[in-house]
Amino acid sequence: MSSTQNLFTIQFWGVRGSIACPGPETVRYGGNTPCIEMQVDGKRLIFDGGTGLRVLGQSMLSQMPVEAHLFFTHSHWDHIQGVPFFIPAFIKGNCFHIYGAPAPNGATIEKRLTDQMLHPNFPVPIRIMQADLKFNDLELGEKVEIGEITVENALLNHPGEAVGYRVNWRGYSAAYITDTEHFPDTLDKNVLQLAHNADVMIYDATYTDEEYHSKASSKVGWGHSTWQEAVKVAKAANVKKLVIFHHDPLHNDDFLDHVGEQACEQFPNTLMAREGQIIHLGGSAAGHLVAPEEVKLTV
Template sequence: METNPSSDFVVRFWGVRGSVPAPGMDTIRYGGNTSCVEMRVDGKRLIFDGGTGLQVLGRTLQPQMPITAYMFFTHYHWDHIQGFPFFTPAFIRGNNLYIHGAVPPDSESMQQHFLERVLHPNSPVPLAGMQANLKFSEIICGEPFTLDGISIETGRLNHPNSAMGYRVTCQGHSVFYCTDTEHLPDRFDETVLHLARDADLFIYDAMYTDEEYHNPKSPKVGWGHSTWQEAVKVAKEAGVKKLVIFHHDPIHNDDFLDGIEQQVKQAFPNSILAREGLEVDVCHPTVPATVQTPV
């Protein structure tokens, strides 16, 4: 039987890259898997996005099966879904996966889009092999909802084809998962600022540096991602307690990210760069963040 994931509020990072996986000797310390973040909240397991990090998470869950997990997708670009066809719990009868996301404008339902457009044409494994109990819930972006005492707020992010940010609140503690968004050129994004307000943990898409974003030879303006400098601005304005830089560019190696982390900490001391295995105890801020190695 499944063990109780946690009675507290713990966030663990399984994939921290954007766009494409970045395996290799120079990405070992931060990891090369794409977006996947697990939150163990008040005894429930919430999983945000299904990049290649989801496959690693799935392996670690096998000893605990049968499991129940609540999955939330920000959007359906490759780096946020490509791990799902290889997520072991989805293929084992007795597991329960509650899948949440917005309905794309060209689909009749979230379930239809996920099964027929995300999985069917792109998965090497027949959908009939998915023996877990899959239940789909459609989210209307901007409308809050609850999950057995866990409050979840959502908001539209500035990203090509759109994306959705999630603020998770339980027992007075909040985490805002804000990836795949681009800052506005002349003002704060009011949606991001609102969802980040006084958050205990603010996970932000800082794929580029300001220099890369404005590089006249290869600008990244309009690509749907932000910078660590903008992350710091939002964190300060919103009164965030701890900032996590996330969605690293696949070309940024460990040494480059070390340099960014030093700069971020100078600008916002209570900050850290996301890395695979990083675990943060939201309810106990004095407990140092740790990096766990998957078994």
């Protein structure tokens, strides 16, 4: 049996929203845009292809050939801009199963990834990639079975639409809910469905409530949520661990430290997503988290 079988781990390769923001003030949390890798029972699942996907790709070069399943929430730039720089996709012998729900205009995930690499946007077309790219159009609510793993999806509240995902395996579950805006008077039933009793919920908490409702620069209608709403969902859905994700590029390390302190006061089992973190759910390593500094914490 492979050493990765009988395990469920989540690793964060990109945790920022909107635009990559490298620099001295974002070192601790990271500046790459969304990309999360889940290794479940020997299978590799990747969620979103922001600039973090480039870094993940570099780490995969020592593991060739590779096979992975890539699930896209939507195709706004910050979630796909790492695809043209994902080196394993250019290497023959690798295989990537790519999933995404059609956009409101009917464009498939294949068309959208293809279009971003057309002139004048990019120097080489997607067909230069030598890996076997298998595109799959998802229906809303469709379940994808990968061995013993089930991946569910549900529609989120985001301009141009986005979907959230839930990964289930042998009683463990992880919900990936990013790029969604909460409703003013009620919790989103689709979000609650994805998060229900989840071991881990990764949630779009781009703003604070103060920023979201700011009279000077309101973020209502921008398609993102707040850490305060994340706490409400975590409590209502009986989530075991809440991960604050999709950090605003204007929020530096110190600001995110403060958000984390406030969130933990309201929901003690809260984690601020950082590049490099690994959460272990299933198998012999279950029950702890490995931070970038290799410090093990209790989940």
